[in-house]
Amino acid sequence: MASVFEFFKRGLQKTTTSLVRKVKGIFGGETTWNAESYEALEAALIGTDLGVVISGQLVAEVKDRYERGEIKTGEDIMAVAQETVLSLLATDSDTPMTVAEEGPTVIMMVGVNGSGKTTTCAKLAHYLMKQGKTVLLGAGDTFRAAGVEQLKIWGDRLDVPVVGGRQGGDAAAVAFDAVTSGSQKGIDYVIIDTAGRQHTRRDLMDELSKVQRIIGKAKPDAPHEIWLTVDSSIGTNALVQAREFGKLFPITGLILTKLDGTGKGGVVVAIKRELGYPVRFVGLGEQVDDLQPFDQESFVKALFTA
Ligand SMILES: Nc1nc2c(ncn2[C@@H]2O[C@H](COP(=O)(O)OP(=O)(O)OP(=O)(O)O)[C@@H](O)[C@H]2O)c(=O)[nH]1
Ligand SMILES: [Mg+2]
Structure with a gap:
């Protein structure tokens, strides 16, 4: 079983490799560090989508330590980066996930089209089942032709019950049925998938609020969690998306998807720092196993370890 650190290391490979290569290129020779090197370092850090603010703070810290004679190699820079970013994030105290006192805990998955909602519902079901929990999925994407079918295929594969409706049917009704069924069957977790939507579409956002409201009719303390999936490969745009979604909708956590395919893994740090949402996974x-609970320390270490 790979450790959490190894999982992140693998996922962040593209981001880290590119950063390490650049830092070596800048600081590898015998040259003394000057304004030009710092500028190049800042550009390399911004390239990982850590954000301008954090990148600037990091460079200032590196410069300060170099001038005091404390550091002299590219590896030292990575160590400083690790330490500084961890201390910048240290004040974050993530609200733990809310779990139902009685009956199923209901998690609603929301996000823009293609950000990974449906896949994440399946991965999450798998993760919870490995912890000995029972799960039921609600196929609330009645908008797209294959939306319900996609989740049902996952359900069959994982042997998880799926409550689904017709295409074009009422997503809120599906969510209601899923939560009711989960309660009746004594299920631990009900995970509700929803249709992809842009935060700019007010009508679709209203529809999502309705799904949330109707879930509350099926079980008054639900939904317990509303998670926004964001595709980390879009880098800084992921931050914009999370900010805009958060303005319209009470999200309680983030799922950052597709970290494996991107050189922009630093965006996780930027999102945490600027928006403060807890990153859940x-x-x-x-694959179904490719979901990892977020752990800040392992993540930052993996990000800056060559
Ligand atoms: N590499 C990689 N691919 C992912 C990850 N998560 C999801 N995907 C892929 O991204 C694509 C879209 O995922 P879906 O789960 O269908 O996204 P969605 O948000 O449900 O999409 P809509 O329902 O159309 O809004 C699929 O091909 C997934 O396999 C991930 O963490 N890494
Ligand atoms: Mg989907």
């Missing part, structure tokens, strides 16, 4: 591939 990260997606590191297309």
